Amino acid sequence: MNTISDVFSFNLARCGFLTTEDRISLDEAANKNVSNVRARSDLMCEGDRAQTVKVVLDGWVAAYKQLSDGHRQILALLLPGDMCAANAFVVERMDYSLGTLTPVRYAEIRREDFEELFENNSRILRAFWWKEMVTASIQREWTANVGQRLATARIAHLFCETHARLDCRNLARGNAIDFPLTQSDIGEATGLTAVHVNRCMQSLRAEKLVELRNRELILPNPERLRKIAMFDPAYLHA
Amino acid sequence: MNTISDVFSFNLARCGFLTTEDRISLDEAANKNVSNVRARSDLMCEGDRAQTVKVVLDGWVAAYKQLSDGHRQILALLLPGDMCAANAFVVERMDYSLGTLTPVRYAEIRREDFEELFENNSRILRAFWWKEMVTASIQREWTANVGQRLATARIAHLFCETHARLDCRNLARGNAIDFPLTQSDIGEATGLTAVHVNRCMQSLRAEKLVELRNRELILPNPERLRKIAMFDPAYLHA
DNA sequence: ACGCTACCATAACTTAAATCAGTTACAGGC
DNA sequence: GCCTGTAACTGATTTAAGTTATGGTAGCGT
Structure with a gap:
């Protein structure tokens, strides 16, 4: 069912309004430029200017922040199908870091390809919006978790x-x-x-x-x- | 400069790619259906099915969650210009509550009007996406704040x-x-x-x-x- | 003028979790 | 076989923050 090559679209399609064609173009984008990294390495760091959006295809990534007093907080776990650093695509610079917890297979989607994805396709754009809302929801729960x-x-x-x-x-x-x-x-x-x-x-x-x-x-x-x-x-x- | 009637578009326009026309249509939508509520009342509660998107025009709103053991966590402060419950527009139900901290003047944008806003206008849709990313960013910082x-x-x-x-x-x-x-x-x-x-x-x-x-x-x-x-x-x- | 409420302040005491300082277990490399 | 590093585990002690309880004060309605 959920093979390694369609985790990305499978995950996004949970919003409910993507067509099969949308899913195909998403997975194409996520299978173009695939890399592997070992466990315990940084995909990117706070302050980096991210040029590509990263999609986790296999393995686990942690988003974390390092405070100036040395304390580290893991902010989120990025699981297969999750996208990261879409931030830096819309926003200037990364405001947190991404480190692998396991060996990770991930795709990089270039700005242009990303643009192309939702040029004339507001469904995909809305799916990203939806995904970001779910991300914010989870983050709120983490705030409550750690706070209360x-x-x-x-x-x-x-x-x-x-x-x-x-x-x-x-x-x-x-x-x-x-x-x-x-x-x-x-x-x-x-x-x-x-x-x-x-x-x-x-x-x-x-x-x-x-x-x-x-x-x-x-x-x-x-x-x-x-x-x-x-x-x-x-x-x-x- | 930032009069009470354009806080909404002023806030969204910080993404940098909205035109003057975009801003006008946003502010029109945010001035159609305006209400006032007193301080310390709930705009909506966890579990509610939200039919409208709410825009804070004046006053402060807190997003909060009540845990089953009674502990309450304020998750975010919504300031003039902020939008809330866009969630429930895309997603089924509210997963947190909204309570006023002061008397609040707010606008409600109906689903249809909201749809119309980004029908044939991907800039506005992208502005919402951008805004949601900033929201998630702030939420991450709150997680780190409370955690570390x-x-x-x-x-x-x-x-x-x-x-x-x-x-x-x-x-x-x-x-x-x-x-x-x-x-x-x-x-x-x-x-x-x-x-x-x-x-x-x-x-x-x-x-x-x-x-x-x-x-x-x-x-x-x-x-x-x-x-x-x-x-x-x-x-x-x- | 009275009491009521909301908010701020404080003290005494308790507790959850941090800190410090280790030990043990195990897997990989040489 | 031994060294090295990482992860899990332990105990003694300290500390940050929670709990309970109570006093003060300003604002408000009657």
Whole structure:
């Protein structure tokens, strides 16, 4: 179904108004200029002038910000099908960085090709607008997550959300998903220290709510985890 | 310059590619169906199916989320010229609520009128896309703010950002701005308790970095405040 | 003039999470 | 086999922020 070559359009088509032709032209654009990078490298950094829009085809990317006091916050996880740095296409410069969490296969769409995509096709333009709204929605939830939930609920919420996001792309295996973040990555995504993440993970594990081994995450009791996480998937608009 | 009747287009025109005609049709749409509401009332609630897009013409609105454990997080401040609930136009339902902080004058743009605005005009559609990207950018900064900064820096950052956002709409008076949030609102916006906000405010006041009286905020030493706040305005794309 | 409410201020005390300073386990390279 | 690096884990201690509770004050209606 969702082969590696159509994750991009598959993901965008969730807005509901793209035609088959739209999808074909999107996937063509996303298969022209494909590169591979190793894990733990930066695709781009804050302040860079981005010339191309990047589409994650395989692997995980983290958007993050480094504060001047050294603290790092992971702002978002970009999963296969997600687009990044469309920002810099419309806006001057990157205001955050992109780092890979795994080896990543990604496409670069040049400005001109991007323009061509929605020249005379307002559906595609509207799909990008829609996608940006969903992105903002998720970001709002992250703000609330880090602002209001206690440590364990925060981590549980990250797990629930990531599972849901992968699931609607057919990238979940039942209650299991790939989950390449280390405990210190989880800390940076939730505004906690690695030490505290470790302790919370132990309690979640003891409660038989999560198993995380070899970069695979299993949620044996999603119902109860969602309750602890106060997870309501409405904001994902999936 | 920026009269009450053109805040909407003035704000959107910051993307740089709107024509005078575009601006006129935007302001026409935003002056058709104008209402007033008193302070501390909800424009709409999580779960509502929004039929109209709302444009703040005067006053302040807060976007917020209520968690199932009762905790409330203010997610964003909507200032004159800002648009809200465009979400629900593209997406099914509101995933957050909108509450007024002051008496508010706002316009409602109906679905049809909204459609008409970018029927045959991709510039306006792209302006909305651009605006949504800026919104997402600000939301990312809020995530980092709440996730990584210490209490005093968080509050300082909120002040710096709000001043900058008002300033670029010509709504600042030098170092002074309107600031209708109570200390407990500030707490909800920064993920802190009102008590702790009070302590931080006292230290900021003692350091002669902020004065807040009668809903007016004065930043006597913006340079030093920005440093404490680790505020870099790049993400505002102003 | 009275009480009511909203907001700001404060003190005493508790708690969640950070910090510091490690240990253990394991995988890859030589 | 050993070295190296990364990730997971632990315990002692400190600190930032939360909680509870209460006092003060300004504005408002009656």
